[in-house]
Amino acid sequence: MSGRPQLGAVREAFAPWEDPAVRPLVRFEGVGKSFGDTAAVRGVDLSIYEGEFFALLGPSGCGKTTLMRLLAGFETPDAGRVLLGDRDIGADPPHRRPVHMMFQAYALFPHLTVAQNIAFGLKRQGVPRAEIGPRVEEMLSLVKLEGLGRRRPDQLSGGQRQRVALARALAPRPRILLLDEPMAALDRKLREETQFELMAIQQRLNLTFMIVTHDQDEAMVVADRIAVMRAGEIVQVGRPTEVYEAPADRYVAGFIGDVNLFEGRVTAAGGGRVRLASDDGAFDAEGEAAVGDKAWLAVRPEKIAVHTEPPVGGDGNVIAGRIVDYGYLGDWTTYVVEASPGRTLRAARANATRLVDRPLGVGDPVWLTFAPSSAVVLTT
Numbered sequence: 001m002s003g004r005p006q007l008g009a010v011r012e013a014f015a016p017w018e019d020p021a022v023r024p025l026v027r028f029e030g031v032g033k034s035f036g037d038t039a040a041v042r043g044v045d046l047s048i049y050e051g052e053f054f055a056l057l058g059p060s061g062c063g064k065t066t067l068m069r070l071l072a073g074f075e076t077p078d079a080g081r082v083l084l085g086d087r088d089i090g091a092d093p094p095h096r097r098p099v100h101m102m103f104q105a106y107a108l109f110p111h112l113t114v115a116q117n118i119a120f121g122l123k124r125q126g127v128p129r130a131e132i133g134p135r136v137e138e139m140l141s142l143v144k145l146e147g148l149g150r151r152r153p154d155q156l157s158g159g160q161r162q163r164v165a166l167a168r169a170l171a172p173r174p175r176i177l178l179l180d181e182p183m184a185a186l187d188r189k190l191r192e193e194t195q196f197e198l199m200a201i202q203q204r205l206n207l208t209f210m211i212v213t214h215d216q217d218e219a220m221v222v223a224d225r226i227a228v229m230r231a232g233e234i235v236q237v238g239r240p241t242e243v244y245e246a247p248a249d250r251y252v253a254g255f256i257g258d259v260n261l262f263e264g265r266v267t268a269a270g271g272g273r274v275r276l277a278s279d280d281g282a283f284d285a286e287g288e289a290a291v292g293d294k295a296w297l298a299v300r301p302e303k304i305a306v307h308t309e310p311p312v313g314g315d316g317n318v319i320a321g322r323i324v325d326y327g328y329l330g331d332w333t334t335y336v337v338e339a340s341p342g343r344t345l346r347a348a349r350a351n352a353t354r355l356v357d358r359p360l361g362v363g364d365p366v367w368l369t370f371a372p373s374s375a376v377v378l379t380t
Contacts, residue, residue, distance in 0.1 A: 011224055016049040025050040025208055030080035033066055040066040042232040053202050053209045055219040058229035064212045068178050072101045100174040104181040106165040108153040114164050115149035121172045139167035159190045179211040195221045216256050228252050249380040253298040260345045262297040274377055280339055283317040287377025296378045301348035303374035306335060307367040319368045323360060337366060
């Protein structure tokens with residue numbers, strides 16, 4: 001898709017939340033919502049900015065879809081306010097909000113053609129008849145479905161139906177588009193392609209997108225910022241690199257990607273560096289904690305190097321073990337290494353060269369190393 005190579009640079013430069021003079025487009029202020037005795041959303045404070053691709057990420061039942069439905073108007077908050085600009089929209093019905101939602105099931109009308117599905121919202125909106133046809137053609141071109149306007153949904157592939165649902169949601173030109181697990185029904189390859197197409201469409205239209213997903217990889221690819229949720233609360237908000245490289249706590253570290261956690265006590269601290277004594281050994285890490293604190297070091301598998309000989313010298317942490325399993329993923333191989341009876345660690349190695357015979361296998365002794373700068377110090 002045209003413009004795709006520039007997306008990364010454009011998104012890296014986009015950071016309105018860092019400018020105190022920029023007002024958020026959407027604000028959740030102390031928002032709470034319960035269903036019976038179950039609190040789905042608990043005192044959420046959250047800001048989303050115009051032109052942002054924002055992701056709500058968390059496991060099933062964490063409250064992310066409820067938060068989206070509160071913005072769409074399908075639910076009303078029990079506490080707090082939902083503001084669009086500076087106006088409280090809590091009393092506005094869904095059809096009075098400049099917000100459109102693309103549902104996980106797509107919800108296309110089976111008796112209508114593709115073009116009629118896309119035009120449906122425009123007719124309800126009262127768009128003049130003369131404008132509807134050109135707008136539908138514009139949307140078909142935007143989602144690369146030119147020439148398919150006369151087909152019905154049952155004559156389309158799953159990926160094409162997803163595009164029709166997207167075009168229908170975009171046709172009324174909402175200020176905010178809400179996407180509820182929009183790619184859950186697509187196969188992996190098509191899902192990855194669609195992620196980049198969604199990003200390109202969002203940039204081209206300069207709209208605000210908010211996506212709900214439990215897929216960490218999906219959120220990392222598409223979002224400018226991610227809000228990680230747990231039990232109805234926001235645990236951390238940040239750029240994908242921030243929540244991955246600097247998780248706020250063990251929950252975020254474990255939920256976003258794979259991680260090795262070393263639990264122990266801080267025995268030395270100073271100068272932005274700590275030493276942790278654990279059952280796995282004594283390790284140095286860059287971070288802040290007080291001597292005597294209980295702490296955890298979080299180390300991603302790809303930050304751990306695998307050696308077939310004991311490393312000599314260097315400012316790093318070393319663990320000896322043996323390979324008990326491995327998984328070949330094409331671009332990466334993940335090794336499961338037993339460091340002590342019942343204690344396994346994961347290390348990932350990029351398959352940078354084409355190998356005929358695998359150099360490492362089950363039972364091989366290895367030494368794992370990681371730099372102090374590769375470990376994140378967590379106290380919760």
